[in-house]
Amino acid sequence: MTQSELHALAADYVFDGSSKLEGAAVVFEGARIKCVLPQSELSAKVPTRYLPANSWLTPGFIDLQVNGGGDVLFNNLPTPEAIATIAAAHRRFGTTAFLPTFITDTRENMRTAIAAAREAKEKNPSVLGIHLEGPFLAPDKAGVHDPELIRAPDEADLELLCAERTGGMLITLAPERVPSGFIAKLTKAGCRVSLGHSMASYDQTRSAMDEGLAGFTHLFNAMRPLQSREPGPIAAALESPAAWYGLIVDGWHVSPATLRLALRGCGHPMLVTDAMATVGGHQSTFHLYGSEIKVVDGRCLRSDGTLAGAALDMAAAVRNCARLLHVPLTDALRFASRNPAEFIGVGHFLGRLAPGYRADVVAIDPGPIAVLATWVAGKEELVAEA
Ligand SMILES: [Zn+2]
Numbered sequence: 597m598t599q600s601e602l603h604a605l606a607a608d609y610v611f612d613g614s615s616k617l618e619g620a621a622v623v624f625e626g627a628r629i630k631c632v633l634p635q636s637e638l639s640a641k642v643p644t645r646y647l648p649a650n651s652w653l654t655p656g657f658i659d660l661q662v663n664g665g666g667d668v669l670f671n672n673l674p675t676p677e678a679i680a681t682i683a684a685a686h687r688r689f690g691t692t693a694f695l696p697t698f699i700t701d702t703r704e705n706m707r708t709a710i711a712a713a714r715e716a717k718e719k720n721p722s723v724l725g726i727h728l729e730g731p732f733l734a735p736d737k738a739g740v741h742d743p744e745l746i747r748a749p750d751e752a753d754l755e756l757l758c759a760e761r762t763g764g765m766l767i768t769l770a771p772e773r774v775p776s777g778f779i780a781k782l783t784k785a786g787c788r789v790s791l792g793h794s795m796a797s798y799d800q801t802r803s804a805m806d807e808g809l810a811g812f813t814h815l816f817n818a819m820r821p822l823q824s825r826e827p828g829p830i831a832a833a834l835e836s837p838a839a840w841y842g843l844i845v846d847g848w849h850v851s852p853a854t855l856r857l858a859l860r861g862c863g864h865p866m867l868v869t870d871a872m873a874t875v876g877g878h879q880s881t882f883h884l885y886g887s888e889i890k891v892v893d894g895r896c897l898r899s900d901g902t903l904a905g906a907a908l909d910m911a912a913a914v915r916n917c918a919r920l921l922h923v924p925l926t927d928a929l930r931f932a933s934r935n936p937a938e939f940i941g942v943g944h945f946l947g948r949l950a951p952g953y954r955a956d957v958v959a960i961d962p963g964p965i966a967v968l969a970t971w972v973a974g975k976e977e978l979v980a981e982a
Contacts, residue, residue: 601626604644606635607959611654613934613948616926622653622949622957627721627973629953647959647968652925655933655947656692656956656970657910660727660766660940661813661842661868663697664905667877669884670696674709679716679723685876686869688979689909690932690967692956693722693946695766697870700730700741707756710765717763721954721973724942725763729813732769733793737818740904741793742885749774758785764940768813770794771804783808788940790842791829793818801832805839811939814870815841815858816850817903834861840939842868843931845916846908848895852920859921866939867913867932872896872905915965925962 603624610620612632621638623630638644647653664670666685668678679696686694696716698709706728713726732753733746757767758781765787771779772795779789790811791801797820801809812819812833820828833839834857843855843865859865869875872889873882880891889896889904896904910932917928937947945954955974960967969978 602630602642604638604642605647605653605957605959606638606644607647607651607653608649609652609962610949611652611926611929612950613655613930622955624955624971624974627955627975629949629951629955631951632949648961650962651968652960652962653949654929654958654960655937655949656958656972657690657867657914657932658724658936658947659686659691659694659869659871659910660866660936661697661729661870662686662691662694663699663871664873664882665871665875665877667873667879667882669873669882670698670709671701671705672883674698674705674712676712676716676719679712680720683716683720683722686871686909687722687970687972687977688876688967689911690914690958690960690970691722691910692958692970692972693724693942695724695727695764695940697727697729700733700745702745703753703756706731710756710761714762723763724940725761725765727766727768728757729768729792732773734770734773734795736795737770737793737820739793739818740884740898740902749778754778754781757782757787764788764942766790766811766940768792768811770796771809772796772800776803777807779804779807779809790840791819791833794829795820796829798827798829798832801829805832805836810838810840812839812841812863814844814849814868816854817844833863834858837862839863840866840935842866844868844870844906844908845913845920846894846906847916847920849903849906856921859923864935864939865931866936867910867917867928868936869908869910869913870906871908874907875909911960911965911967918965925965
C-alpha cells in the first residue's frame, strides 16, 4: 500500500465506538481504516477532506432486522437483486451493514431466501447474512406472521439451518416451541439465537439462555409481558449482562418510558428498524401474505390494526433514541453500530472506527441527526438533498 492510497476525513467530532474525540480524523487505507488520530498529527502528504463545522463521523449503522426497503419486501421477492435494492434504500439513512430479515414462511421459501442472502453477500459487503424471524413461533404471539405457516422444527429444518455457510445467521424463535437441545445445536453450528414472538416463562427463557440463546427480538413486543409472579422473558433479558436486545424506537411500538426502563437493564441494547418495504421507497402501501399493509401516521398497519413491522429508518431510530429516551448521542450511536456488530460476531471488524476495521463510516449533522454521507468498505456515497 503506497502513501497515495491513503486519504483522511476530518471532523469536529469523531465517535470511535467508545469515545467522542474532538478535532480528529479517520485515515482510510483502501477499504480499511488505518488509524484515528488528532487532526494536528495528520501528515501533510495525506489528502484530507474537512467535513462541515459540527459534523460527526461515526461507525456505520448495523441493522439486524430489515424486512424490506425501496418498495421491496424480502418475503415477497427473495432474490439477491431485491436485497441490493433494500441495501441501497437503507444506506441513505446511515445503514452500512444489515441482515435481510425473512419472516415466517415455508421451508422451501426459507431455502430460497438463504441462497439469495448468500449470493447477495458475495457482491455486497453491506449484506452480513440473514435473519430468519420464524417460523418456530408461538401462535398466540404471531403478530403479523401467518399462523398457518407457524410450525415446530423437524430434522430437515435443522439440516438447513446448520448447513455450512459464509454469512451470519440470526434466528428468532419461541424457545417453548422447539425441542430441548435445539437451540444448543443451532448455537454450536454458529447461529445466533434470539427469543421473539414467544410466550416463554422466565424459567423456559433461562433454560434457553443456558443452551446459548442470547438475543431478544423487538423486546417487549410480541412476547409474554412482565408480570408480578411470572417475570417472563423481559425480566430474564433485563437482568442478564449476557443479553442483547433489539429495540424498535419509533414512538409507536413501545412507550418511551418502557424503553427507558430497558436502558437501565444489565444487557446490551441494539437499535433495529424492523423496516418494511416503504422505507426509502415511494409508495405508502405494500402486500404481506396477500393482505394490504398501509402506512398510517408513521405506522405500518394491517386492516385489522395489527402492527406490521415499522416505517422506521436507522437515522430516525438514533434520533428518537437520543430525544425520546434522553440518552447521549454517543450511546444512541453505539446501540446502532457497535452493539449489533458484537452481538452477531462481527465486532472484530465492524462497529468501531479503529485500525484494521473496515471503513464503514457515517457522517452526520448532529442538529437534525441527519446523514450527510456514508462509506462502505471505503467507498463513499453522498446523501442527496431531499
Ligand atoms: Zn416480529
